[in-house]
Amino acid sequence: MKDSLNYFNETHQLARKSIQTFVQRHILPFIADWEEDEMFPRSLYELAGDAGLLGIGYPEALGGSAEGDVFMKVAFTEEMMRSTSGGLVAGLGSLDIALPPIAKWANDAIKQRVVPEVISGKKIAALAISEPKGGSDVANIKTHAVQEGDFYRINGSKIFITSGVRADYYSVAVRTGGAGYQGISLLLIEKGTPGFSVGRSLKKTGWRCSDTAELFFEDCMVPVENLIGAENAGFGCIMSNFLSERLMLTVMGYMTAQLAYEESIKYVKEREAFGRPIGQFQVNRHKLVDMATEIDIAREYAYRAAAMMNAGQNPIKQVSMAKNFATGVAERATYQAVQLFGGMGYMRESVVERLSRDARILAIGGGTTEIMKEMIAKQIGL
Numbered sequence: 001m002k003d004s005l006n007y008f009n010e011t012h013q014l015a016r017k018s019i020q021t022f023v024q025r026h027i028l029p030f031i032a033d034w035e036e037d038e039m040f041p042r043s044l045y046e047l048a049g050d051a052g053l054l055g056i057g058y059p060e061a062l063g064g065s066a067e068g069d070v071f072m073k074v075a076f077t078e079e080m081m082r083s084t085s086g087g088l089v090a091g092l093g094s095l096d097i098a099l100p101p102i103a104k105w106a107n108d109a110i111k112q113r114v115v116p117e118v119i120s121g122k123k124i125a126a127l128a129i130s131e132p133k134g135g136s137d138v139a140n141i142k143t144h145a146v147q148e149g150d151f152y153r154i155n156g157s158k159i160f161i162t163s164g165v166r167a168d169y170y171s172v173a174v175r176t177g178g179a180g181y182q183g184i185s186l187l188l189i190e191k192g193t194p195g196f197s198v199g200r201s202l203k204k205t206g207w208r209c210s211d212t213a214e215l216f217f218e219d220c221m222v223p224v225e226n227l228i229g230a231e232n233a234g235f236g237c238i239m240s241n242f243l244s245e246r247l248m249l250t251v252m253g254y255m256t257a258q259l260a261y262e263e264s265i266k267y268v269k270e271r272e273a274f275g276r277p278i279g280q281f282q283v284n285r286h287k288l289v290d291m292a293t294e295i296d297i298a299r300e301y302a303y304r305a306a307a308m309m310n311a312g313q314n315p316i317k318q319v320s321m322a323k324n325f326a327t328g329v330a331e332r333a334t335y336q337a338v339q340l341f342g343g344m345g346y347m348r349e350s351v352v353e354r355l356s357r358d359a360r361i362l363a364i365g366g367g368t369t370e371i372m373k374e375m376i377a378k379q380i381g382l
Contacts, residue, residue: 049121081255086358091210105229126167164213195220206357253326257333317379
């Protein structure tokens, strides 16, 4: 895969090599077993932390590096996807949806304690927004927090929380005010807090080696100083990080397609039918041409959106379009890859089988395709 001109510099390329080494040494030899076990070892967080991978994008004062460098995070995600497991990338990267609000808006004591622990890999962080009766409709969450003296009393539940089983810290969206987005706050809640419990590890079609949990709050008392940002200003904190999350899901989309394409190219040169390699049949060559075309378009448009973010712009429309297109490319490419592989593409030992399962969640996570279309509609004046 070539780099686009002007997007990645020498520092990015050096980082790529480091991440490639990490993936080849610490992940690829074991990923098939982790997928079957539906869990990767917690020790991988510390290995990634020691390698400086978890600190990308965070302030140096808190132990991070490359703060504000969108393309460093893009490079990281592209190379981590070479693990062939979207679940691993989502699980290892759950800090990137949980930690930014803490790093930006929590009080100094919490920042100094929590952020270094998480980016070192010693602790795990998760974001808790989705609820049993609401996912993408963030403004209508029901989990309530009522202030009683120096504490908030929290009651409610969350679901589909990535890294929710193993996390130590949770950035939790709660309702502290009236209806709608103006009544939402973010609270840091730590595992072991009385009244807070973690439910079962949820079984998923894809992203198997990331743990996904239900969370329950029953008269859970959380100190007021654990408020992230101002009271009733949590919706803005959540939305500010959605752009980055959606861009990374876009990267995961075109990389899922890229991996399926590469596996298919190898397979059609080796597999024979009717006396010749199946790649020599026009119908199969055209499938691969379509895959290559869409992947390049998805990647290049994502890079353009990333460049806008790097320049300090707020490209809501472009990132939403990029996510929808790239996740669609992932679904189409993995479908065709399984078709090219035939029966082998349906076997769990096949990489394209895993990619096809993992592709499906990308059009749901971080805001569904339908929600993205509504956001695009608003941006174009409809």
